[in-house]
Amino acid sequence: MEKRNLGNSNLKVSSIGLGCMGMSYGYGPASDKKEMISLIHEAIDRGITFFDTAEVYGPYINEELVGEALAPFKREVAIATKFGIQIQNGKQVLESKPERIRQSVEGSLKRLQVETIDLYYQHRVDPSVPIEEVAGVIQDLIKEGKIKHWGLSEAGVETIRRAHSVQPLTAIQSEYSMMWRSPEKELLPTLEELGIGFVPFSPLGKGFLTGTIKKDTTFGGSDFRRVVPRFKPENIEANQVLVDLVKEMAIEKDATPAQIALAWVLAQKPWIVPIPGTRKLNRLEENLGATDIVLRPEELNNLNDALSKIEISGDRYPAEYANRVNK
Numbered sequence: 001m002e003k004r005n006l007g008n009s010n011l012k013v014s015s016i017g018l019g020c021m022g023m024s025y026g027y028g029p030a031s032d033k034k035e036m037i038s039l040i041h042e043a044i045d046r047g048i049t050f051f052d053t054a055e056v057y058g059p060y061i062n063e064e065l066v067g068e069a070l071a072p073f074k075r076e077v078a079i080a081t082k083f084g085i086q087i088q089n090g091k092q093v094l095e096s097k098p099e100r101i102r103q104s105v106e107g108s109l110k111r112l113q114v115e116t117i118d119l120y121y122q123h124r125v126d127p128s129v130p131i132e133e134v135a136g137v138i139q140d141l142i143k144e145g146k147i148k149h150w151g152l153s154e155a156g157v158e159t160i161r162r163a164h165s166v167q168p169l170t171a172i173q174s175e176y177s178m179m180w181r182s183p184e185k186e187l188l189p190t191l192e193e194l195g196i197g198f199v200p201f202s203p204l205g206k207g208f209l210t211g212t213i214k215k216d217t218t219f220g221g222s223d224f225r226r227v228v229p230r231f232k233p234e235n236i237e238a239n240q241v242l243v244d245l246v247k248e249m250a251i252e253k254d255a256t257p258a259q260i261a262l263a264w265v266l267a268q269k270p271w272i273v274p275i276p277g278t279r280k281l282n283r284l285e286e287n288l289g290a291t292d293i294v295l296r297p298e299e300l301n302n303l304n305d306a307l308s309k310i311e312i313s314g315d316r317y318p319a320e321y322a323n324r325v326n327k
């Protein structure tokens, strides 16, 4: 599989990574661990070298799963994990105080069974801790050899500049897809200017862009989409116009909608590495097929023209999470 550098860094990974969150968290009950370990091994067999997890996924069981699965392949792959969200009384709380980051890194190293973390992201900006202080702790952790690269998730461009001036960032991880193009306004130009890589999460629109979600689709209690406004039946229905557009292009390119959604992300910049998530081998293989699809400039322009005319219905986060992004 093609490899890509994340920005100006020397972190080179497969052009598509694997988002592992859904194997344990966010999309219903945790899947069978043995099955997920063999899925991760299949991903390695097919050339994936970039795996995404976080301390809060589970919490902890997703990092444990990824650590166990990747233990025999440590030297061949890059593992990205995240700190800065804790669960307190069943609620997510932002926590990036220096002593907390130090505790988190020790826990992640242990669960991931590694001596150094390839890419360590702050999961969300903590408004109570200046980003310069966070960057300083990270700098120390890099000197101590506990992490190699760092990044931020869903941070605003001013925070990115401030963080980068203390300790250069390797990647930003934020939502980006044909369904959520907001990063094109300020984020992507800033990353290009600073030479920082971009790792889009939810590149399949949390499954929506694959065309498999209909207005009568139901989401179980532990499926995050149950509380996401965009996945309310009326919004799913209103947004089908987007799926229709993706399907049209899929027919033209003899591809599937998921492949078009990922090929579109890949075509934006050579320093972008999406991390679609799946628990199924056939979907993993389908998603990797996106690397064979070339969208010509005029096809991309036509798609973008059509996309800009579609207004997406429903927010991407419920109110309690919405004010934690772009900070």
Ligand SMILES: NC(=O)c1ccc[n+]([C@@H]2O[C@H](COP(=O)([O-])OP(=O)(O)OC[C@H]3O[C@@H](n4cnc5c(N)ncnc54)[C@H](OP(=O)(O)O)[C@@H]3O)[C@@H](O)[C@H]2O)c1
Pocket (backbone or CB within 6 Å): 018, 019, 020, 021, 022, 027, 052, 053, 123, 153, 154, 173, 174, 200, 201, 202, 203, 204, 205, 206, 207, 208, 210, 212, 258, 275, 276, 277, 278, 279, 280, 283, 284, 286, 287
């Ligand atoms: N930094 C952050 O705050 C943040 C937030 C969210 C996610 N992430 C990371 O980004 C990764 C990916 O994001 P995501 O999982 O939210 O969204 P996504 O990759 O856009 O979509 C995942 C969903 O699509 C389904 N799917 C995958 N491939 C498919 C295919 N070919 N056909 C039909 N359905 C398909 C999956 O179901 P199955 O599993 O059943 O296949 C799952 O429900 C996560 O795993 C996580 O590591 C980070």
